[in-house]
Amino acid sequence: MLWETIMLALQAILRNALRSFLTVLGVVIGVGAVIAMVTVGQGSAVQVTADVEKLGTNIVMVMPGQDAMEGGPGGTASAQFTLRDNDRLEEQMGIVDIAAPIAATRARAVFGNENRRTDIVGTDNRYLEAANWEVARGRIFELAELQSGRAVCVLGETVRKELFGASDPVGQTIRIKAVSCEVIGLLQSKGASTFGSDQDDFVLMPLRTFHRRVAGNSDVTMMYVSVREGVSTDRAKQEIETFMRDIRRIGQGEEDDFTVMDMKQVATMLSGITDILTGLLAAVAMVSLLVGGIGIMNIMLVSVTERTREIGIRLAVGAQANQVLMQFLVEAVVLSLIGGLIGVILGLTFGYIGAQVLAVPFAPDPVIILIAFGFSAAVGVVFGYFPARRAARMNPIEALRHE
Amino acid sequence: MSDAPLIDLRKITRVYGSGASEVRALDNVDLTIDDGEFVAIMGPSGSGKSTALNVIGCLDSPTSGEYRFCGTEIASLTRDQLALLRRHYLGFVFQGYNLLARTSALHNVELPLIYKGLSRSERLKAAHSALAKVGLEHRARHDPSELSGGQQQRVAIARALVGSPRVVLADEPTGNLDTKRSIEIMEVLQGLNRETGLTIVMVTHERDMAAFADRLIWMVDGRVERDEQIGKAA
Numbered sequence: 001m002l003w004e005t006i007m008l009a010l011q012a013i014l015r016n017a018l019r020s021f022l023t024v025l026g027v028v029i030g031v032g033a034v035i036a037m038v039t040v041g042q043g044s045a046v047q048v049t050a051d052v053e054k055l056g057t058n059i060v061m062v063m064p065g066q067d068a069m070e071g072g073p074g075g076t077a078s079a080q081f082t083l084r085d086n087d088r089l090e091e092q093m094g095i096v097d098i099a100a101p102i103a104a105t106r107a108r109a110v111f112g113n114e115n116r117r118t119d120i121v122g123t124d125n126r127y128l129e130a131a132n133w134e135v136a137r138g139r140i141f142e143l144a145e146l147q148s149g150r151a152v153c154v155l156g157e158t159v160r161k162e163l164f165g166a167s168d169p170v171g172q173t174i175r176i177k178a179v180s181c182e183v184i185g186l187l188q189s190k191g192a193s194t195f196g197s198d199q200d201d202f203v204l205m206p207l208r209t210f211h212r213r214v215a216g217n218s219d220v221t222m223m224y225v226s227v228r229e230g231v232s233t234d235r236a237k238q239e240i241e242t243f244m245r246d247i248r249r250i251g252q253g254e255e256d257d258f259t260v261m262d263m264k265q266v267a268t269m270l271s272g273i274t275d276i277l278t279g280l281l282a283a284v285a286m287v288s289l290l291v292g293g294i295g296i297m298n299i300m301l302v303s304v305t306e307r308t309r310e311i312g313i314r315l316a317v318g319a320q321a322n323q324v325l326m327q328f329l330v331e332a333v334v335l336s337l338i339g340g341l342i343g344v345i346l347g348l349t350f351g352y353i354g355a356q357v358l359a360v361p362f363a364p365d366p367v368i369i370l371i372a373f374g375f376s377a378a379v380g381v382v383f384g385y386f387p388a389r390r391a392a393r394m395n396p397i398e399a400l401r402h403e
Numbered sequence: 404m405s406d407a408p409l410i411d412l413r414k415i416t417r418v419y420g421s422g423a424s425e426v427r428a429l430d431n432v433d434l435t436i437d438d439g440e441f442v443a444i445m446g447p448s449g450s451g452k453s454t455a456l457n458v459i460g461c462l463d464s465p466t467s468g469e470y471r472f473c474g475t476e477i478a479s480l481t482r483d484q485l486a487l488l489r490r491h492y493l494g495f496v497f498q499g500y501n502l503l504a505r506t507s508a509l510h511n512v513e514l515p516l517i518y519k520g521l522s523r524s525e526r527l528k529a530a531h532s533a534l535a536k537v538g539l540e541h542r543a544r545h546d547p548s549e550l551s552g553g554q555q556q557r558v559a560i561a562r563a564l565v566g567s568p569r570v571v572l573a574d575e576p577t578g579n580l581d582t583k584r585s586i587e588i589m590e591v592l593q594g595l596n597r598e599t600g601l602t603i604v605m606v607t608h609e610r611d612m613a614a615f616a617d618r619l620i621w622m623v624d625g626r627v628e629r630d631e632q633i634g635k636a637a
């Protein structure tokens with residue numbers, strides 16, 4: 001009997017080809033749109049997380065001031081760090097693998113007729129190691145250069161491209177503010193981060209050179225700390241905080257005048273933004289789902305009269321209400337499944353294309369696929385089934401006379 | 404089965420609407436029809452002929468009164484039991500045909516057999532032979548929209564006959580047929596009545612067609628006005 005019912009339903013689907021097609025189309029639009037959009041949104045979120053992980057999950061940044069977002073170079077009145085703070089952190093704390101001192105400012109780098117405003121960063125080789133920078137050409141700083149504060153620099157890929165184009169920069173001299181600086185090395189590109197911020201847009205010079213000839217003070221505006229493997233960042237933050245309070249002589253009950261931040265927090269901050277993006281996409285997708293749903297609903301409702309009469313005919317020739325209902329239910333389910341499958345395939349296809357275009361990973365979400373599928377199927381079933389149920393409860397003659 | 408009459412209507416009333424717009428389509432109708440009878444119902448338009456047929460066919464329920472089919476009180480049956488009764492005992496020819504749209508003549512005729520649980524090959528064989536009986540075998544693959552009114556009517560008749568019912572209830576089955584076709588159909592019905600004892604209740608406007616029956620019931624204003632044996636039948 002079930003087989004018989006399925007055959008009846010298939011016959012009905014073929015018989016009402018246009019109605020079936022439109023129903024399937026509604027489901028396809030709803031399911032496809034949701035899956036495509038959410039897949040792209042999720043891809044961006046995955047990308048952000050991956051980017052942050054590339055920066056290092058064992059990295060902790062220590063900045064002066066309380067508010068991380070305001071605590072940039074010279075951002076607050078809190079006392080800056082010194083090179084001594086940085087070295088004590090590295091030497092005295094067992095959990096710290098490397099602590100790199102960083103002082104930075106924005107300035108123009110000039111070579112011949114070319115110039116670029118970029119980040120001028122004073123640091124030493126420890127930063128290159130902690131942040132995993134690879135040398136593409138030339139070399140990193142020598143001890144003597146760091147100690148004497150020689151005017152040498154290492155370029156990020158973006159600055160090299162802007163200033164030198166195709167020619168070899170190593171050995172050339174660029175000018176930063178009043179300093180003439182010899183280029184000794186180039187770093188391998190890390191490319192753009194997810195939000196398009198260019199990670200290769202900077203010039204590195206020895207910290208001492210930066211202090212003396214660019215900044216005119218000896219502040220360290222950030223300590224870039226790489227924690228030993230196996231130490232959780234939570235524990236590292238805790239211990240660094242205690243240590244910093246100690247060397248900065250912050251009394252009991254007083255607030256920290258510095259911030260310790262790990263990459264997870266940075267990631268959360270950034271993925272908060274992608275969450276909004278995903279949310280927006282999902283909202284648009286929900287509208288498509290609704291539009292698809294209303295489409296299905298309309299088709300089903302328009303055909304109610306015809307369906308009601310059909311049910312009347314079937315009842316009159318001896319069908320029981322349940323048999324008729326089963327047929328309609330199977331019909332609705334089959335249409336929804338067909339539409340759902342096509343929708344999933346199209347949604348994933350467009351999601352994939354979208355991910356390629358935006359250069360983010362292809363990250364389909366099974367939960368969303370299920371939700372989209374379920375919603376459309378529910379609409380198909382509800383609006384295919386309920387009018388049928390009403391009709392099946394009528395007197396056959398009432399159903400036959402339905403207008 | 405007992406020796407109770409096949410169809411037994413007692414004080415059947417069917418009221419449509421209420422209050423001022425109330426219509427008594429059937430008004431205290433008493434009527435018994437025995438197994439094997441061929442009954443014609445005539446009467447002016449609006450006299451309740453179709454309503455009577457619908458009640459007899461268990462498609463409509465009377466407002467009051469008692470209807471026994473083979474001795475069984477119809478009001479005591481559930482909807483599903485009524486469906487079974489229609490499935491196994493009754494064949495209906497509607498005034499407006501009521502065929503499934505976009506469905507071939509063959510599949511329309513096959514429909515009652517699906518619910519009788521026949522296999523596909525049995526169904527198609529029976530549907531073909533029923534179509535042949537009404538002279539439509541060459542139109543088996545056509546949809547109702549591709550058939551004339553008369554042809555649709557004959558499909559409806561074939562559908563009523565296909566399941567070999569005990570009773571055929573036909574509402575103006577020849578209303579859209581020319582005289583020649585009408586007589587052919589009547590001969591088919593009469594033949595079935597004579598040879599297989601099929602009970603037939605037929606509404607008609609034409610005396611010539613009513614003449615094929617053994618008994619004529621004349622209805623006026625929802626009442627049985629006259630009820631007489633006609634022709635050569637007992």
Ligand SMILES: Nc1ncnc2c1ncn2[C@@H]1O[C@H](COP(=O)(O)OP(=O)(O)O)[C@@H](O)[C@H]1O
Pocket residue numbers: 401419420426427428446447448449450451452453454455
């Ligand atoms: N569904 C209905 N609603 C209201 N009145 C109806 C309905 N069906 C029939 N009637 C009325 O009942 C009376 C009998 O109708 P019907 O049995 O169709 O007559 P006949 O078939 O003899 O022409 C008519 O007056 C008709 O208007």
Ligand SMILES: [Mg+2]
Pocket residue numbers: 452453454498574
């Ligand atoms: Mg009538």
